[in-house]
Amino acid sequence: MVDAPQIEDKSGEPKDELAGSEAPLLEHLIELRKRLIYSAATLVVLMVVAFIFAGNIYDFLLQPYLRAVPNAQLISTAPQEQFFTYMNVALFTAIFLGFPMIATQLYMFVAPGLYKHERKAFLPYLVATPVLFFLGGCLVYFAVLPMALHFFASMQTDNIKLLVSVSEYLGFAMTLILAFGVCFQLPVVLTLLAQIDLVGVETLKAGRKYAIVGILIFAAIITPPDPISQIGLAIPMYLLYELSIISVRLVERRRAAALAKQEAELMK
Numbered sequence: 001m002v003d004a005p006q007i008e009d010k011s012g013e014p015k016d017e018l019a020g021s022e023a024p025l026l027e028h029l030i031e032l033r034k035r036l037i038y039s040a041a042t043l044v045v046l047m048v049v050a051f052i053f054a055g056n057i058y059d060f061l062l063q064p065y066l067r068a069v070p071n072a073q074l075i076s077t078a079p080q081e082q083f084f085t086y087m088n089v090a091l092f093t094a095i096f097l098g099f100p101m102i103a104t105q106l107y108m109f110v111a112p113g114l115y116k117h118e119r120k121a122f123l124p125y126l127v128a129t130p131v132l133f134f135l136g137g138c139l140v141y142f143a144v145l146p147m148a149l150h151f152f153a154s155m156q157t158d159n160i161k162l163l164v165s166v167s168e169y170l171g172f173a174m175t176l177i178l179a180f181g182v183c184f185q186l187p188v189v190l191t192l193l194a195q196i197d198l199v200g201v202e203t204l205k206a207g208r209k210y211a212i213v214g215i216l217i218f219a220a221i222i223t224p225p226d227p228i229s230q231i232g233l234a235i236p237m238y239l240l241y242e243l244s245i246i247s248v249r250l251v252e253r254r255r256a257a258a259l260a261k262q263e264a265e266l267m268k
Contacts (some may be wrong), residue, residue: 151226
């Protein structure tokens, strides 16, 4: 790994860039509490606003079902079901829209413990995280969810009709969207691990067969028990794994170039 940059004090002696920045445990806990409060406040505000527009958001989330099953209707099986459905929609919307803010608060918590060049290297991942989360949600909304619903609807018979409750459908849709959004963070996680030299290209390439098995098991656990959802998550995750290998290779090349430059400067 590249050595931490050094700066000189007034006496000309080298001094670590982080010297004097170490905070006691209490200060870390106070900082963590502040970041958690900001994240929770963001979620609460977004949830209140989302509840006002819960009906519109509900109609938006219903579109994949209507595209897959034309003229379909959802049912409500309890007097309070519609209210709690809107509450769940508001919470889901708050988490989905608040994800960038939560990621930012996480970065602001760990940033003081990073060197300057490490903070700069971390910023692209701060941008990539919400983008990948959004792409995962879009994949569910426009592809996986309609295919899964069409598959289920095709299993109807003259004696068995598909009558889906409001809460069951939205729970199914929101679980898939959040699951795909989180799983799409795989390239970010692996590349960050490569930054701290915990994984490498050769390790990832050698672990392909184990990764495939792990991805299939993980997809079966995190998604509802239907083959469409599981395959719909497993295939993109494997493609993201291959993308991670490319990203980690770039990290290793940059590290090798930095080491070569440092060695050349020492030779002068």
